[in-house]
Amino acid sequence: MESPKDLAELFQRENGFLIFTHVQPDGDTLGSALALGLSLRLLGKKAVVVRSDPLPEIYQFLPGSGEIADWRQVEGDFRVGVLVDCGDPTRVGEAAKLLARVALVVNIDHHGTNAGFGQYNYVDVQAAAVGEQIYELLRSMEVDISPAIATCLYTAIVTDTGSFRYESTRESTFRVAAELVRLGAKPAQVAENAFETRSLSSARLLGRALETLELTPDGKVAWLVISRAALEETGASDEETEGIINYARAIRGVEVGLLFRETGDGKVRVSLRSRHQVDVSRVASHFDGGGHPRAAGCTLSLPLNEAREKVITAVRGALADS
Ligand code: 5GP
Numbered sequence: 602m603e604s605p606k607d608l609a610e611l612f613q614r615e616n617g618f619l620i621f622t623h624v625q626p627d628g629d630t631l632g633s634a635l636a637l638g639l640s641l642r643l644l645g646k647k648a649v650v651v652r653s654d655p656l657p658e659i660y661q662f663l664p665g666s667g668e669i670a671d672w673r674q675v676e677g678d679f680r681v682g683v684l685v686d687c688g689d690p691t692r693v694g695e696a697a698k699l700l701a702r703v704a705l706v707v708n709i710d711h712h713g714t715n716a717g718f719g720q721y722n723y724v725d726v727q728a729a730a731v732g733e734q735i736y737e738l739l740r741s742m743e744v745d746i747s748p749a750i751a752t753c754l755y756t757a758i759v760t761d762t763g764s765f766r767y768e769s770t771r772e773s774t775f776r777v778a779a780e781l782v783r784l785g786a787k788p789a790q791v792a793e794n795a796f797e798t799r800s801l802s803s804a805r806l807l808g809r810a811l812e813t814l815e816l817t818p819d820g821k822v823a824w825l826v827i828s829r830a831a832l833e834e835t836g837a838s839d840e841e842t843e844g845i846i847n848y849a850r851a852i853r854g855v856e857v858g859l860l861f862r863e864t865g866d867g868k869v870r871v872s873l874r875s876r877h878q879v880d881v882s883r884v885a886s887h888f889d890g891g892g893h894p895r896a897a898g899c900t901l902s903l904p905l906n907e908a909r910e911k912v913i914t915a916v917r918g919a920l921a922d923s
């Protein structure tokens with residue numbers, strides 16, 4: 602396992618970086634990748650941020666987001682591939698084909714299910730967001746953190762902590778966030794873009810999703826379903842399902858909230874959230890997914906009803922063991 606200092610030396614020594622974000626990119630993977638990309642370019646290095654999936658509209662305000670490259674557009678040779686916020690290498694999606702071309706893999710992540718798949722691994726499960734880790738890294742690299750970089754890192758932290766509400770939030774999370782505000786991040790502006798601006802279709806989708814709410818007889822597991830039909834009829838995109846799962850977990854007495862979403866290619870994407878007891882990353886790992894103890898995900902190649910039965914059974918088992 603490498604320290605931020607070890608990675609700082611590596612970044613100073615090497616050149617030619619591809620920075621990989623994960624599928625269905627969130628604020629942490631995007632903000633962290635953009636901050637690292639901006640910083641490496643400040644140091645005169647060649648660095649490109651790469652994506653497999655489209656950039657969600659709510660993150661288009663992030664400085665540098667217009668330069669994120671679809672992996673298919675990347676040409677030329679890059680020596681180093683940096684994965685940010687990826688619990689395992691498959692999280693980069695189709696960009697895995699591009700990742701296969703680099704000589705060195707650097708893994709910067711905070712998921713407990715991360716097995717340390719890189720040649721260089723900076724995995725800190727205590728970090729509330731990878732944004733905190735990138736901040737430490739940039740400090741070790743003695744990068745002059747610009748307002749643009751601060752905005753990216755602040756966004757990574759505020760989104761991955763659910764605005765400093767989740768269990769992962771610690772004293773240093775606030776300390777780093779305060780420092781980023783001092784360096785030019787604007788909390789109200791980030792919040793307005795990331796949390797307070799939604800499309801009309803996403804509000805309609807939320808309505809459809811809430812109509813599907815069901816609970817187990819003991820009231821400890823609650824789930825919501827988003828069918829292909831609901832997505833098509835509301836006109837909402839896959840990215841606009843983010844946050845809907847919180848309505849399931851927030852019901853009094855519920856320990857585990859689940860969201861099942863039909864993907865376009867006949868699979869079912871599952872999001873899992875728990876309150877205090879169940880380590881949902883273990884349940885997700887059982888289905889080849891992963892994540893954090895309180896927030897995890899997996900994908901099942903099964904029809905919706907079967908996927909739902911399987912996951913709910915596994916969650917009830919985990920609850921019984923907890
Ligand atoms: P979400 O439900 O928001 O998609 O994901 C919740 C958390 O679990 C995030 O931290 C995400 O990175 C992680 N996660 C989601 N799906 C997967 C997966 O298929 N594999 C792994 N390793 N982690 C996942």
Ligand code: MN
Pocket residue numbers: 629630686711729730731761
């Ligand atoms: Mn994260």
